[in-house]
Amino acid sequence: xxxxxxxxxxxxxxxxxxxxxxxxxxxxxxxxxxxxxxxxxxxxxxxxxxxxxxxxxxxxxxxxxxxxxxxxxxxxxxxxxxxxxxxxxxxxxxxxxxxxxxxxxxxxxxxxxxxxxxxxxxxxxxxxxxxxxxxxxxxxxxxxxxxxxxxxxxxxxxxxxxxxxxxxxxxxxxxxxxxxxxxxxxxxxxxxxxxxxxxxxxxxxxxxxxxxxxxxxxxxxxxxxxxxxxxxxxxxxxxxxxxxxxxxxxxxxxxxxxxxxxxxxxxxxxxxxxxxxxxxxxxxxxxxxxxxxxxxxxxxxxxxxxxxxxxxxxxxxxxxxxxxxxxxxxxxxxxxxxxxxxxxxxxxxxxxxxxxxxxx
Ligand code: PMV
Numbered sequence: 001x002x003x004x005x006x007x008x009x010x011x012x013x014x015x016x017x018x019x020x021x022x023x024x025x026x027x028x029x030x031x032x033x034x035x036x037x038x039x040x041x042x043x044x045x046x047x048x049x050x051x052x053x054x055x056x057x058x059x060x061x062x063x064x065x066x067x068x069x070x071x072x073x074x075x076x077x078x079x080x081x082x083x084x085x086x087x088x089x090x091x092x093x094x095x096x097x098x099x100x101x102x103x104x105x106x107x108x109x110x111x112x113x114x115x116x117x118x119x120x121x122x123x124x125x126x127x128x129x130x131x132x133x134x135x136x137x138x139x140x141x142x143x144x145x146x147x148x149x150x151x152x153x154x155x156x157x158x159x160x161x162x163x164x165x166x167x168x169x170x171x172x173x174x175x176x177x178x179x180x181x182x183x184x185x186x187x188x189x190x191x192x193x194x195x196x197x198x199x200x201x202x203x204x205x206x207x208x209x210x211x212x213x214x215x216x217x218x219x220x221x222x223x224x225x226x227x228x229x230x231x232x233x234x235x236x237x238x239x240x241x242x243x244x245x246x247x248x249x250x251x252x253x254x255x256x257x258x259x260x261x262x263x264x265x266x267x268x269x270x271x272x273x274x275x276x277x278x279x280x281x282x283x284x285x286x287x288x289x290x291x292x293x294x295x296x297x298x299x300x301x302x303x304x305x306x307x308x309x310x311x312x313x314x315x316x317x318x319x320x321x322x323x324x325x326x327x328x329x330x331x332x333x334x335x336x337x338x339x340x341x342x343x344x345x346x347x348x349x350x351x352x353x354x355x356x357x358x359x360x
Contacts, residue, residue: 174356
């Protein structure tokens with residue numbers, strides 16, 4: 001859709017330069033799990049962008065000295081050269097050369113760092129791939145002036161981010177982002193995410209997401225392998241049907257401000273995601289004992305207090321505790337007394353619905 005052989009620069013005219021973006025991670029409420037073709041989702045998903053869990057990416061460029069056609073890249077993660085990441089990025093940028101042919105004409109140094117600890121088990125692919133996609137679109141706009149319109153810019157950035165990591169497509173927007181075709185949202189697409197701005201009760205923009213670190217260990221199975229295992233999962237087709245139903249129910253809860261329905265769907269989505277992992281061949285379990293202890297403590301707290309506080313899970317063991325700002329004091333007291341003692345080294349990250357990526 002975005003292949004454009006005309007995006008070639010007069011190398012004689014290029015001054016070395018720099019572009020930088022800070023881009024957030026996001027938390028999916030209806031989950032994307034299962035894909036086909038070139039990073040296309042088996043079902044629509046919706047997430048909110050986080051405020052604090054971000055990647056900063058600085059991209060420096062200069063005209064290429066050599067004549068080879070490949071990608072010339074130096075890569076530093078937290079100021080250290082990182083060869084495994086560099087190789088992944090070179091492979092990604094090579095795939096991007098039909099969209100951005102000028103990538104072959106330049107040499108790059110990319111410096112990246114996350115605002116959250118690498119070991120905290122927070123998915124960094126959404127923030128890092130969206131930050132890189134934004135840098136590439138800014139670069140195109142700088143050379144060719146082709147992406148002046150904000151909607152066009154973000155649509156292309158979301159498309160490119162998706163090719164790096166599906167969930168990254170949704171990080172391009174502030175608030176809620178929706179990715180994947182659904183008949184109930186006009187303009188929705190499998191190719192890129194769209195901002196979901198209309199019809200969200202303001203209470204959801206006040207939501208907190210406390211990320212409680214149940215375990216900092218590296219994931220035993222990557223998301224890429226997890227998506228692939230859906231292909232032979234006996235529950236897959238029912239899951240995709242359920243995701244579409246959940247999308248409809250969740251959008252209606254967002255519209256009416258129905259916190260109870262929001263919580264029911266969100267928690268079901270988290271548990272189903274992990275149930276799909278447990279029913280894959282081979283099966284695997286990413287929840288840890290502390291994950292279950294926290295869910296039980298939360299359910300007891302909710303039963304006793306009737307407060308609208310719910311959990312979600314990403315593809316990892318950590319609990320995302322979701323609640324509106326108007327009950328923060330009560331939830332804070334509960335987190336301090338009952339959940340933090342269950343966290344590895346007492347670690348958690350207080351995050352919330354975010355304001356979207358920022359050009360640095
Ligand atoms: O973007 P990927 O390929 O890393 O997949 C991530 C999928 C989940 O985080 C588990 C769910 C989602 O929709 O973000």
